[in-house]
Amino acid sequence: MHVAIIMDGNGRWATQKRLPRTYGHRVGVSRVEECIREAPDAGIKTLTFYAFSTENWKRPQPEIEALFALLRFHVNKKAWDLRNANVKVSFIGSRKRLSSGLLRSMEFLENLTAGCSGLNLNVAIDYGGRDEIIKMARDAAEQVILNQINITDITEVFFDKISQLSNCGAPDLIIRTGGGQRISNFLIWHLAYAELAFVDTLWPDFSPKCLLDEVKKFRIKDRKYGGLEVSKVSQVK
Numbered sequence: 001m002h003v004a005i006i007m008d009g010n011g012r013w014a015t016q017k018r019l020p021r022t023y024g025h026r027v028g029v030s031r032v033e034e035c036i037r038e039a040p041d042a043g044i045k046t047l048t049f050y051a052f053s054t055e056n057w058k059r060p061q062p063e064i065e066a067l068f069a070l071l072r073f074h075v076n077k078k079a080w081d082l083r084n085a086n087v088k089v090s091f092i093g094s095r096k097r098l099s100s101g102l103l104r105s106m107e108f109l110e111n112l113t114a115g116c117s118g119l120n121l122n123v124a125i126d127y128g129g130r131d132e133i134i135k136m137a138r139d140a141a142e143q144v145i146l147n148q149i150n151i152t153d154i155t156e157v158f159f160d161k162i163s164q165l166s167n168c169g170a171p172d173l174i175i176r177t178g179g180g181q182r183i184s185n186f187l188i189w190h191l192a193y194a195e196l197a198f199v200d201t202l203w204p205d206f207s208p209k210c211l212l213d214e215v216k217k218f219r220i221k222d223r224k225y226g227g228l229e230v231s232k233v234s235q236v237k
């Protein structure tokens, strides 16, 4: 089972407590760690977190800097713990605008955990679903120009293969915390048949129990993919 999470509500959580927004982001990281720990027992094979969107560059510079400092700190600090926990980490999104220091840390973590098989963990940084689709279209066009493929080879399966989730497949369940009922440019190619769960809980309050509750609710759903036959959600790997 692949669960993707739009972690929203850090800023409001902190503001409610009269604390700086970045404090909410810091507490939010602990919830990420708990979800990673809980995931294998919950039957989750792949967990994808939306950490920074292509639109989040619109935020004030100090908040952007605090978010990236936090990311880099945890990527460095947790590298060996993740490897020891058998978690394979991949980063999705565009790497072009990231600092060389963060990039080095990300690449180190990806290489360190490349052979792990307990849980696939994707972290979306400078990720936008539209950006991903444009890149896939350009990639396809280039392959046609170079005579590597024909136009008719450009199919849904082809896009799946060149997408950033090619190794783990589309999410079965997308959870958004923080009360909003929108996708905010997350995984828009991949979510065609994902189940969507919108929860009011702000991300820093999202406990492993909340994750388990959503997984349980997902498992009793009927998924028919446009057909009439119910595919057994409880058997989703």
Ligand code: IPE
Residues within 6 Å of the ligand: 007, 008, 009, 010, 011, 012, 013, 051, 052, 053, 056, 067, 178
């Ligand atoms: C989500 O929390 C975290 C990121 C976008 C990085 P927000 O920072 O969006 O928190 P709210 O929505 O303002 O409460």
Ligand code: IPE
Residues within 6 Å of the ligand: 006, 007, 008, 009, 050, 051, 052, 053, 056, 180, 182, 184
């Ligand atoms: C979505 O949250 C992005 C991430 C969680 C990284 P936002 O707070 O950026 O989304 P909007 O602006 O409310 O749609």
Ligand code: MG
Residues within 6 Å of the ligand: 008, 009, 010, 178
């Ligand atoms: Mg938000």
